[in-house]
Amino acid sequence: MDNNVELHQKKDLDKTNSEHEHTWQAELDEIQLRQQYAEKLGGEKNIKRQHDSGKLTSRERIHSLLDEGSFHEYGALTGKANYDQDGNFIDSIPSNIVIGKGKIKKQKVVVSADDFTVRGGSSEAASPEKMVFAENLALDLQAPLIRLVDAAGGSIRLLEKNQSTKIPGYAQWNMAEMMGQIPVIGVALGPCAGLGALRVVASHFSVMVKGTSQVFAAGPQVVAPGVKENVTKEELGGSQVHVHKSGAVHNEAKDEYDALNQVKKFLSYLPSNIYKLPARIPSSDPIDRCEDELASIIPRDKRKVYKMRKVLELIFDKDSLFEMRKHYGRSTITMFGRINGYPVGIMANDPYIYGGSMSAESAEKIENFVDLCDTFHLPIVNLVDQPGVSIGSQAEAKGTIKKAIRAMMTLSQVNIPWSTVFIRRSFGVAGAAYAPRGRANVRYAWPSAHWGSIPVEGGVEAAFRKELGNAEDPEQKLKDLIDYYKRFESPLRTAERFGIEEMIDPRRTRPILAEWVEEAYDQLPQLVGPRGRTMRI
Amino acid sequence: MALTEVTVEITGSIWKIEVSEGVQVEEDDTLIIMESMKMEIPLLSPVSGTVKELKVKEGDSVSEGEVAVIIEG
Known part of the structure; x- marks a missing residue:
């Protein structure tokens, strides 16, 4: 369990310290119980599968990213609950996004982390309200936003769940404004399709893990019938494509820890928002070191x-x-x-x-x-x-x-x-x-x-094409011309004229x-x- | 053994070939020196391995993106 939550509960919620049960004890216990289901994510079996594929869970990623004990979660109880016939809570499956605030090297940040262990990151188990809340929280707190993306994207089954369709997009989410105010970071930690791809790419810094993460507008199963192209996830949107060719993603990481460390390093150079100054970190390297x-x-x-x-x-x-x-x-x-x-x-x-x-x-x-x-x-x-x-x-x-x-x-x-x-x-x-x-x-x-509108070599050939063509010894003529124009090339001559x-x-x-x-x-x-x-x- | 195609980065000519087929190379070793923009621009090996095939010879004109060397490793 997250240290912060544990601390709160230990500090003031321990009923054994009071002489009689609190009026709201049943509800307090249920909150705690529901918290425990949130911690369990998609269950042991799915967590093992995530680990076996070389990936961490959302909570492990957050733990690795943030300062020890600094995570303060919002919306832990969001999910799909089961009740008995009398309407009593039995258990629940959390939504597949974990959000909250925390600190990196003592600086406040907001994190949203998808969880692939809950229904394979499918949008059926997603909570778009939570995702958008995290975006707006970062803007309100004027703190950097880090998106840890590991989501399969839209599912046609949503139509049945919602009994209707919706126009894409979220009215309350102003990506462009965020980009002008706070550092936004996208980390691809699994297949990131559609909205997932957008959350990685619409950032000041993006990083993807080599081999285990892919970014695309749509995955292979949509691409195959759509444009009759049979490709693997990696061929379609692996780091070879987006880091080495398209430039859609900034950096490649060798594993998830490397990716999270790159995020911390990137943030260390930037202020929390546009109203603050970048922080100086005193250096032991002498300023008069002349190599x-x-x-x-x-x-x-x-x-x-x-x-x-x-x-x-x-x-x-x-x-x-x-x-x-x-x-x-x-x-x-x-x-x-x-x-x-x-x-x-x-x-x-x-x-x-x-x-x-x-x-x-x-x-x-x-x-x-x-x-x-x-x-x-x-x-x-x-x-x-x-x-x-x-x-x-x-x-x-x-x-x-x-x-x-x-x-x-x-x-x-x-x-x-x-x-x-x-x-x-x-x-x-x-x-x-x-x-x-x-x-x-x-x-x-x-x-x-040395500088100029055109270099002497090349420039001479272009300007004296005719003369060089008519010369008895064109090679010697070219050499003479180059030697002549080179005498003007010294930067010290530019300095004479305060250039x-x-x-x-x-x-x-x-x-x-x-x-x-x-x-x-x-x-x-x-x-x-x-x-x-x-x-x- | 994976094959890596090393493509030329810039349009120009092959000025000098620094390796031959069958030799071992380390990552960042110079494979070929191109002549372009009036400069000698080395083409470095992106991986360690063995030079399997040289697709160009000295004096060839090449365009950006052409495969010059195949490395096995």
Whole structure:
């Protein structure tokens, strides 16, 4: 039994301490009895089946997620009760959703957890009122909402139960408003179809367990007759589909504990709501740690790549990085991290993927990530090595340019402190999408930085096509032209004209950002509250 | 033994092949170096295993999504 409930009962409900039975003793006993049925969920047999398939029950998941003894349940008695001929309570089967509030690292959260042990998570045993209550409770309490989803979705048998049909949706549930006010997290812990899929995906952070959870608009049994496609649950909506290809779900977890730990980690960087500030966690990592490796990590040969995640590890607080959507839009890396204990959003390019360029997928990832940071007032550090928008006919067919412009507009609308560090390249349309416009924001550049509307290599070939065609030795001519234009490429020439605010030694990036983040957090109290955004293309 | 198809990430050409059929590779080992966007972009092995088949040769032009290597492991 939940510790909280136990405590309440021990504290003031123990009848042995009183001399005579209370007036309402029978009812008090019945409440306790009904509580016990709620604890039993779908019964021992179904719980064993859940465990055998590598899954936890709703109550075990809640226990693993929340601080010890912090769960306060609502609606424990909801369910289907059986009565004897005289109308006396015999037993009951609880509804298959457990809701309540609790704490994660002492911060209040609201949890709703489906239970697959009660009638296979079927909507026949569901209580939509409870589900919607949890959503609205989170909004009222201005506390993060965590949905632990493990539900089979709609059932045609409901028609008989309700003796009618209903128009889909819940009038009292305002998903969009929630997304603008409190952190919402969706965790897929089993097959999540229809409404279940929606509850996972309509979130700021979603995570699914590899192999045991699937997300889809409709499952294989509906897909087969509907579109004549025979697929397994995993082929249709496993993590290979939604984490690695579609990007509908942010992260993959190796098991349920990993998924719940990712939820706790994600929340540790965010405030409880848009009116509060992200919490600083003091760090033992010295702010003046200047790693020598940073002065050589970018190869002099522009054709050679390097590992951006290594760069990030050398700069940010030790063990503070948390990556989201690692497998989607991979040419851009999006992470939360800390510097001197202050949480920040981090964006960086990965030269190993598309050369780090802005693909359709990475543009969408940037838009989503920047909106997330802006909503919860998390300052952003952008480490730029941007060769441009992805090129070629495949990229054009995906409308990459439009998606890149959407990402650019997203950046231009934010209201958070922003720091840009130019690591290497910054070219073309995507090269202009590195920071908000019209705001004082300091830009730093490493000596390896270079930029422009078009790179010298490639740019020379395009501009001098005719001359190169007519040249006696086209190769030599090309080399001469490249050498000539390269002399203008040094970032120090840009600095002469105040085109960049500060050229820095890469080793000093950490102390410089530590100073910046302090100033950023000084600004934040004036920036909290709801964010308005205009239409984007 | 599961087969993993390693697809190229970017349209470009095969500049250098770093492995041959039958060799053992570890996850994150470089299989092929592509040339694209004027850069040498390594294609890394997503899994550990044995190189079962090379579907490309040096100098080939490839499109995003084409299978370049099959790994068994």
